[in-house]
Amino acid sequence: MNHRGRVSPRTAAPAEERSCSQLNPWVFLVSVLAIKTAFVTICLVVFLHGSYDQYKTLLQNATEWHCIPSTPTSNKESWTCCPKGWERFQKSCYFLSEDAMPMAESVQNCTGMGSHLVVINSEAEQEFLFKLAKGAFTNAYETKYYIGLIAYKSGQWQWVDQTPYEKAATFWKPGEPNLLFAEKCAAIHVKGNTDSSTYSNWNNILCFTSCYRICEVAAKFV
Structure with missing residues (x-):
């Protein structure tokens, strides 16, 4: 009898093992793609839905945003968000620096964080910033914080975001601004606990x- 046509069980097993070993990577790849697709779909649904958890984080320009529930104005849940470490007041977020630098560098620093030097539009905002600045350095004899107000020409003040300068809506110290031929930048001037x-309390310097x-950026509402 011719035994050439038979295949020994011992020779068949390696062929099956090779076949399975070639198939497993494809099964694994398909599974991974399916999981990733499901994850992306869930993320999109959550994003479009508008909120999740009590504290939702937004990522924009590698900045972490901290969110709190907004005052409900409708049945839809909403959140007010500021960059982490910033203080919120009304529709803006504020950052008080812990280091000092000249005006030009201060402008660049705020711009680099996607914000601008603060533009003060109301007494309520001025009061909020004064208390914030006063509380930051309680032991200092005096502290100055640049705001976004610059006299590009002598006597002609301009806010950095092009908001019209209205003299009636300013908060200069008595006798300020003065020496406008040299002192063309504005700062909030706080004398500690005294x-x-x-x-x-504005002073031109x-x-x-x-x-x-003090940097300012618009709060986000989601």
Whole structure:
């Protein structure tokens, strides 16, 4: 009898093992793709739905955003978000620096964080910022924070975001601004615990003076 046509069980097993070993990577790859697709789909659904958990994080320009529930105005759940570490007031978020630098560098620093030097539009905002600045350095004799107000020409002040400058809506210290031929930059001036004035504390100073700064960015509503 011719035994050439038979295949021994011992020779068949390696062929099956080779076949299975070639198939497993494809099964694994398909499974991974299916899991990734499901994950992306869930993320899109959550994003479009508008919120998740009590604290939702937004990522924009590698910035972590911290969110709190907004005052409900409708049946739809909403959140107010500021960059982590910033203080919120009304529709804006504020950052008080812990280091000092001249005006030009302060402008660049705020811009680099996707914000701008603060633009003050109301007494309520001025009061909020004064208390914030006063509380940041309680032991300092005096502290100055750059705001986004610059006299590009003598006597002609301009906000960094092009908001019209209205003299009636400003908070200069008595006798300020002065020496406009040289002192063309504005700062909130706080004298530690001895300063009880909420308003009238702006001071114009030399732009190369190293001061702290207040950056502002619009809050996000989701």
